[in-house]
Amino acid sequence: MGEDCQNISVEDSVLYVALNATFSVFGILCCVATIVLILSLKIYRQHIHRLQLYIAVFCSLFNAALAAEVIPVYTSGSCVRVRPGWNSTCVALGFISQYFGFAKSFSMLWICWYVFMLAICNCRIKREVTGIVVILILPCFFAWIPFIHNSYGLNGVWCWIKYDESSLHSFYEGTLQSSLIAGVDLIVHLMSTVMILIVSIVFCRGAYTHNSILKHQHMWALKEVLPLLVYPAVDCIGVILVAAKTFYFIATQNKLSKNSSLIQMVSIAAIQVSTTLLPLSLLLHPSVRSLACRRKQKVSKMFDDSENHSIISTEYSNSILLDRMELSSYSVEEVFFGSLKAHVIRNTQTGEYVQIVTDFGGKVEALRLSSRTTGTLRDVLLTDNGNETAITENKFWKGMLLMPWANRIAHGKYSFNGSTYQLPLNDPPRQNSLHGFLAGKKLSVYTTSVSANSGSITLSYNFDGSDEGYPFTLRMLVAYELSASGFKVSLTITNTMPQAPLPLTVGWHPYFACSTHQAQVQFEPRTAWNLVELDANLDPTGSTQLDTTFDGSQVIGGSAVEPTFYDSEFKPRSPVNDVMVFRITDTTCNQSVGLWQDSSFRLTHIFTGAMKFFGEDGIALEPMSGMADAFNNHDHLTILSAGETWSGAFGVYVE
Numbered sequence: 001m002g003e004d005c006q007n008i009s010v011e012d013s014v015l016y017v018a019l020n021a022t023f024s025v026f027g028i029l030c031c032v033a034t035i036v037l038i039l040s041l042k043i044y045r046q047h048i049h050r051l052q053l054y055i056a057v058f059c060s061l062f063n064a065a066l067a068a069e070v071i072p073v074y075t076s077g078s079c080v081r082v083r084p085g086w087n088s089t090c091v092a093l094g095f096i097s098q099y100f101g102f103a104k105s106f107s108m109l110w111i112c113w114y115v116f117m118l119a120i121c122n123c124r125i126k127r128e129v130t131g132i133v134v135i136l137i138l139p140c141f142f143a144w145i146p147f148i149h150n151s152y153g154l155n156g157v158w159c160w161i162k163y164d165e166s167s168l169h170s171f172y173e174g175t176l177q178s179s180l181i182a183g184v185d186l187i188v189h190l191m192s193t194v195m196i197l198i199v200s201i202v203f204c205r206g207a208y209t210h211n212s213i214l215k216h217q218h219m220w221a222l223k224e225v226l227p228l229l230v231y232p233a234v235d236c237i238g239v240i241l242v243a244a245k246t247f248y249f250i251a252t253q254n255k256l257s258k259n260s261s262l263i264q265m266v267s268i269a270a271i272q273v274s275t276t277l278l279p280l281s282l283l284l285h286p287s288v289r290s291l292a293c294r295r296k297q298k299v300s301k302m303f304d305d306s307e308n309h310s311i312i313s314t315e316y317s318n319s320i321l322l323d324r325m326e327l328s329s330y331s332v333e334e335v336f337f338g339s340l341k342a343h344v345i346r347n348t349q350t351g352e353y354v355q356i357v358t359d360f361g362g363k364v365e366a367l368r369l370s371s372r373t374t375g376t377l378r379d380v381l382l383t384d385n386g387n388e389t390a391i392t393e394n395k396f397w398k399g400m401l402l403m404p405w406a407n408r409i410a411h412g413k414y415s416f417n418g419s420t421y422q423l424p425l426n427d428p429p430r431q432n433s434l435h436g437f438l439a440g441k442k443l444s445v446y447t448t449s450v451s452a453n454s455g456s457i458t459l460s461y462n463f464d465g466s467d468e469g470y471p472f473t474l475r476m477l478v479a480y481e482l483s484a485s486g487f488k489v490s491l492t493i494t495n496t497m498p499q500a501p502l503p504l505t506v507g508w509h510p511y512f513a514c515s516t517h518q519a520q521v522q523f524e525p526r527t528a529w530n531l532v533e534l535d536a537n538l539d540p541t542g543s544t545q546l547d548t549t550f551d552g553s554q555v556i557g558g559s560a561v562e563p564t565f566y567d568s569e570f571k572p573r574s575p576v577n578d579v580m581v582f583r584i585t586d587t588t589c590n591q592s593v594g595l596w597q598d599s600s601f602r603l604t605h606i607f608t609g610a611m612k613f614f615g616e617d618g619i620a621l622e623p624m625s626g627m628a629d630a631f632n633n634h635d636h637l638t639i640l641s642a643g644e645t646w647s648g649a650f651g652v653y654v655e
Helices: 010-041 045-070 087-121 128-141 145-150 173-208 214-225 228-250 258-284 286-304 310-317 388-393 610-614
Strands: 073-076 079-082 330-337 339-348 355-356 362-368 378-379 400-402 413-416 418-422 443-449 456-463 473-483 484-496 502-504 507-509 512-513 519-522 529-534 540-546 552-556 567-572 581-584 591-597 605-606 618-624 638-642 646-653
Touching: 010 045, 045 087, 045 128, 079 567, 087 128, 087 173, 087 228, 173 228, 258 646, 310 567, 330 443, 339 388, 339 456, 339 473, 355 473, 413 502, 484 638, 507 605, 519 618, 581 618, 591 618, 610 618, 638 646
Parallel strands: none
Antiparallel strands: 073 079, 330 339, 339 355, 355 362, 362 378, 400 507, 413 418, 443 456, 456 473, 473 484, 484 646, 502 638, 507 618, 512 618, 519 552, 519 581, 529 540, 529 567, 567 605, 581 591, 591 646, 605 618
16 A cells, blocks of 8 residues: 555545445345345245345345455554555455445346346346356456556545555556446446436336327336336446546546545445335335235234134145246236227236227237246237227227137028028128127126236126027126236136027137248147138038148248238047147247147137238137038037036137
8 A cells, every 4th residue: 555545534534434334234234134025025036036136145245345344444644544464355355345346236237138128129038047147257357457556455435546656747556447447337337327217218108108008018117117226226326426526536637635535425325325225126016015915914814713723824835935926916907999998917027918808899909928938028919909990890800709600601591490590791702601799799897806826807798689690698708817827718608598509609710920921830739630621602511631731840831921821720630638739830939829729619720811911920820619600510519508508718828
C-alpha cells in the first residue's frame, strides 16, 4: 500500500468502512431470508425462481466477503490501512468480493434476459446448466484486474487506488484497472436496465390495450413477472451511480473529494438496502402468496381435525413434494371478442391458456401450450385472432365442436326410426349438410373450477328439437380443462326425449399450426389405417383400402405455397380399445404436437388445404366419433335411447 490513500478524513473513512460492514450484514440477512423462503416453499422447481435463488446465493457470498474485509483494516492518520501481515488476506477477500460481485451481476443479467425473451420473443431460455457455468466462469476474466501490479490493496466498496508519488501530474496507478472494472459492471447493468425498461413498456402497454385477451395476458405479466425484476432494477440504479462516480474521478484525475465519497456511500447504501427487495418480491408474487395460503390452510386442518390427524398429516407431507402442477396457478376469466362472450382458462405461472368462445358453440379460439421437454410456449392452433366477424362467419370451422353430426350428410337427407328428415344445406358446391348445428349457439356456463393442478370450465346447451331436420332433444355438457398434462375436452350428451331414440355423431375441427409441406403426420401406430373412399361430393362410397401415407415416415410434401392436398377420412383397420394418439411433427423446428382421443372417437379426418383455401399454414386433424354420412351409412353411428348418455374425450399436448 502507498503512504497516501483516500483524500478524506479519518472520520469519513471509518464511516465508510462501518457503513459497508453494516449494510453487508444486512444484505446477508435479506439473502438468507430469500433462500429460506424459496427452499421452504419449494418454488425452486420453477425455473424463474431458481434464477432468483442463484442471485440470492451470489449476493449473500458477495456481502459476506465485503463484511469480512473490515477485519484486516484499521485507521491510521488520514488513511484506512491494512494490518501488518494481513495484506494477503485482504487481497484474497478483495478478489472473492469482486468475483461474487460479478457473479451477482451476471445472474441478474440472466434473469433479465429470461424475462425479456419471454416477453418479446415468447420463448423460454432453458439451458440452465450452461447458464450456471457461464456465470461461474465469466467473473474469472475480470476479478483479477484490480490486482495487476498490486494496484489495489483492498477491493471493497471503498476500494482506493494506490498513489504513486512520482506521477503527480499523470493518471494514478490503477486507473486502467479501475475503468475496466467499472466499465464491465456498468455495461452488464445497462444491458439489464434496457431489458427491464423494454419488458415494462411492453407489459404496461399491453395491460391498457383494447384487446381484451392481450390485456389479460399482460396484466398477468405485470403481476407475475415484474415483481421479480424489482431488485435487479434498483441494483442497476445503484451500480450506475457508483460507475458514474468512478469515471468522474478518472476523468478529472483528482483524488476523491468529500462530495464524491458521500455519493459513493449513498450509492452503496442504496445497493445494499435494495437486497430487501429480494424476499419482498417473492412475498409479493401472487403464486407464492397463494401457495403459502394453501399450506397454511393445510397446517390448520392438521391440527383442527384430530380424528383424521394421521391421514391429513400424510396428505400434507405428500403435498410438500411440489412439482410443476402444484406450483401452477390457474384462473378462469370472462372476456369478449366484440360482442361475443368468451372464457379464458389460464396457467398464470407458465403462460399457457385456452380461449373458448362461449357465445359461439364453445369454439376453441386459441390454444397456447408449453413443451413437455423444453418448456417453450407454442401457439398450437390457427385462430381467428379474436375477430368477431371472422368467428361468426365461420368459413373454415376453426376449432369448432361438431354435433349432433360431424362431417357431411349427403344431400342433407337421412331416414331414422321410420321417418325421413331434410337438413339445411350449408355446403353449396356439393349439396351436403356439414358439421351440425352447434356453431353459433350460445352456451351457458355450468361450472368453473380452479385448483393448484388445473383450471376448467364446463358449458352446457340444450337442443330443444327446433333445429330444421333434427327434431330431437338432448342435453350437452362440455368440459374444457387446462393442466400440466395439456388441454382436454370432455363431452357428455344425454337423450332427453321421453321415449324416442336419436342419432348422433360428434367431432372437433382444429387446425394445428405448422409448416404443412414440411410436417410429418403419424396416426395411432398400433393399428393399420384404411382410407375411406369418397365420391365427387366427398361422401363415402362404402369402400376402404389400406393406406400407409400417415405413418410418420414422410413429410406432407409439395411446396410452402401449395402443400400436397389431402381431404381424407380414415378408420382403423383393427380395433384399439383405449386412447389413440396422433402426432404432427413440424420438421422445421423439430417439435411435435400430440392429439389423443378416447375409445368414443374411432375415426379421424385430415385436411391439408388451409394454405390453398385461406392462406394459412396448418393441418386439420379431426377426431370423429362416426364416419361421414353416418346418419345414412350407420358406420359408427351412435344411437342414444331415451335417457341414455354418451361420453367421450380428446386432448392436445406439446411434446
